[in-house]
Every structure is written in C-alpha cells, then in structure tokens.
Amino acid sequence: MRAAVHDRYGPPEVVSVRDVAEPEPRESEVLVRVVASTVNRTDTAYRAGRPWFARPLYGGWRRPRATVLGCEFAGVVEAVGEAVGDRAPGDRVYGYVEGRFGAHAELLVVPAGGWIDPVPDGLDLTDAAVLTEGPHYAWAFCERLHVGTGQAVLVHGATGAIGSAAVQLAAARGAVVTAVCDAEHADLVRRLGAHRVIARDRTDFTQDPERFDVVLDAVGKSSFAACRRLLRPAGAYASSELGRGGVNVLLAAAPGVRVRFPAPLPEGPTRRGIHDLITSGRLVPVVDRHYPLEEIVAAHHYVESGRKVGSVVVDVG
Numbered sequence: 001m002r003a004a005v006h007d008r009y010g011p012p013e014v015v016s017v018r019d020v021a022e023p024e025p026r027e028s029e030v031l032v033r034v035v036a037s038t039v040n041r042t043d044t045a046y047r048a049g050r051p052w053f054a055r056p057l058y059g060g061w062r063r064p065r066a067t068v069l070g071c072e073f074a075g076v077v078e079a080v081g082e083a084v085g086d087r088a089p090g091d092r093v094y095g096y097v098e099g100r101f102g103a104h105a106e107l108l109v110v111p112a113g114g115w116i117d118p119v120p121d122g123l124d125l126t127d128a129a130v131l132t133e134g135p136h137y138a139w140a141f142c143e144r145l146h147v148g149t150g151q152a153v154l155v156h157g158a159t160g161a162i163g164s165a166a167v168q169l170a171a172a173r174g175a176v177v178t179a180v181c182d183a184e185h186a187d188l189v190r191r192l193g194a195h196r197v198i199a200r201d202r203t204d205f206t207q208d209p210e211r212f213d214v215v216l217d218a219v220g221k222s223s224f225a226a227c228r229r230l231l232r233p234a235g236a237y238a239s240s241e242l243g244r245g246g247v248n249v250l251l252a253a254a255p256g257v258r259v260r261f262p263a264p265l266p267e268g269p270t271r272r273g274i275h276d277l278i279t280s281g282r283l284v285p286v287v288d289r290h291y292p293l294e295e296i297v298a299a300h301h302y303v304e305s306g307r308k309v310g311s312v313v314v315d316v317g
C-alpha cells in the first residue's frame with residue numbers, strides 16, 4: 001500500500017510517499033481503508049521532533065517511533081478482527097489515533113475500543129476526517145475552563161483547527177463568544193457562532209474594553225501577562241502552547257494563578273460529546289484545502305505556515 005513515511009525528525013522533506021507492507025487487524029482491531037486524513041499541528045510537531053524534550057514521550061531521542069503520521073481519519077471498514085462485533089466491512093467510519101498515528105496510508109489498523117465512530121448520514125468522509133483533533137483540544141479547553149451558559153468567552157486564533165472548534169463548542173454550551181481573527185475571516189467565525197468579532201489586523205485585542213470569564217488562546221500567540229487585564233475577577237486564561245520556557249504549564253500548576261492548561265481528557269467522554277455535537281449539527285467542518293497523498297510534503301509546509309483556516313485534508317483513497 002502507499003503511505004507517507006518519515007524515519008527521522010526534520011523538515012517536511014523528511015516525509016516521502018512509498019510502498020509499505022499492509023497491516024493486518026488483530027483480534028480486537030478494525031482495518032480501515034482510509035479515504036481522507038489531515039495534516040495538522042500535531043503531525044507537524046511530531047515530524048519535526050518538537051519540542052525536543054518531549055521526544056521520549058512520543059517517539060525516541062534519535063528517531064520517531066511512528067513512521068507513518070496522520071492522527072485523524074475517515075474511511076470504510078475493510079476487515080475486522082474476530083472479537084469485533086460492532087463494526088463490519090463497508091461501514092463508513094471516522095476517528096482519531098493520536099499517539100498511534102498511521103492515517104497517512106491507504107490502510108490503517110484501529111483498536112475497536114479506540115476512537116472510531118460511524119460517519120453520520122449526509123456527512124462526506126472528507127469532512128468527517130477534520131472533526132476530531134481540533135474539537136478534541138477545544139473540548140479539553142471548555143471542560144477545564146468550565147465554559148457554560150451566559151459566560152463571556154474570548155477565543156484568540158478563532159479560525160485555526162482548535163479555535164474554529166472552540167467557537168462552536170463554546171456557543172453550543174450557551175457562552176457569548178468573542179472571536180479574534182483576521183478581518184477577512186469575520187463572516188466565517190460569525191457563522192460558527194461568534195457573537196462578536198475583533199479583527200486582529202486592525203485592533204489589539206488585549207486592549208479591548210470588555211471583560212471575560214474565559215480567555216482562550218487557541219493559537220498560542222499571546223501570554224497570560226498580556227491577557228490578564230481582560231479577565232473578570234473569577235476569569236481564567238488558557239493557551240494551546242506551552243509558552244516560553246513552559247510558562248503556561250508552570251502558571252497552571254501554581255496555586256491561585258488564573259491559568260489553566262488544557263491537557264487532553266480521557267477519550268471516551270470527549271469522543272461521545274463530540275459525536276453528539278456532530279450528529280446534532282452543532283459542530284461543522286472547516287476545511288481550508290485538500291492535498292493528494294503524493295503531495296504531502298506541500299501539505300506539511302502549508303500547515304507550518306500558520307495560515308491555515310480550519311483543517312488541511314489529505315486525500316488518501
């Protein structure tokens with residue numbers, strides 16, 4: 001089968017499309033013929049081996065453990081192991097294999113108990129492929145910051161994969177959402193549920209006169225120091241990046257500091273919550289562009305440019 005393979009850390013050019021052996025499902029696994037995946041910021045970070053000090057957590061000091069990246073997938077079940085009762089060949093499925101990876105390949109093995117769900121009727125497989133990574137982080141943000149009805153929530157980086165999901169999730173929870181993004185994306189974020197938009201190319205959002213219960217930096221380009229003045233007395237700040245020297249994690253661990261770090265939550269409740277939002281139409285895909293598998297190096301470059309809006313799809317099948 002064709003797969004995008006990288007056997008060392010480095011720039012996008014370390015990835016090449018090659019023929020590799022087809023995987024076979026074990027007893028409790030599902031073999032999926034991948035139709036679409038994404039290149040996301042998790043893939044590009046793992047490919048680059050960044051941050052370097054986290055390499056042992058997900059790979060190895062010298063070389064990656066997962067040589068085929070791709071953590072989001074949508075496709076059709078090809079075969080199932082003997083112990084799998086709830087999936088059958090021909091089923092349209094989507095899911096998330098962070099840590100395991102492997103979706104940048106024609107065939108992918110997924111544990112039956114992992115994040116693999118039926119694609120709702122009426123949803124394209126290519127659209128379903130973008131509905132896990134961003135929402136999964138956005139879900140962690142909303143849970144850890146207790147986003148709920150009537151709260152004033154500011155989302156910085158509202159057009160990224162995490163940000164566009166965070167706007168939708170916060171709106172679905174009844175929050176009043178202010179989105180910060182480029183003026184040209186204002187209509188998009190309004191359609192996703194933002195009540196108000198701050199155009200970051202025209203205004204410094206940190207000087208906004210409003211005060212918020214939650215400031216959520218989905219693109220990790222701000223700091224608590226700069227955003228503190230935006231918070232209401234009991235408000236809290238969170239960022240999708242570690243911050244310089246890991247400052248966001250350190251602040252989140254310090255007692256009394258209004259910073260939360262959105263470490264991912266157990267997969268089961270997150271997965272069920274996201275599936276409910278998709279089936280009820282409250283979480284919709286935001287797709288920037290598509291690349292064929294053979295052009296995956298260009299996809300990595302584009303994602304690393306920091307300019308993508310929503311997600312970048314890789315057409316595999």
Ligand SMILES: NC(=O)c1ccc[n+]([C@@H]2O[C@H](COP(=O)([O-])OP(=O)(O)OC[C@H]3O[C@@H](n4cnc5c(N)ncnc54)[C@H](OP(=O)(O)O)[C@@H]3O)[C@@H](O)[C@H]2O)c1
Nearest residue numbers: 041159160161162181182185218219220221240306307308
């Ligand atoms: N915690 C984790 O484990 C984890 C996992 C995945 C990703 N991440 C991090 O989360 C961040 C977001 O990833 P993503 O895929 O959601 O984002 P993304 O898609 O890369 O976000 C791109 C969007 O962010 C906005 N943006 C770019 N530069 C900006 C800047 N300097 N200031 C404000 N906005 C800017 C732009 O939108 P506008 O032009 O419309 O403003 C752009 O379209 C990344 O930094 C990534 O490294 C963390």
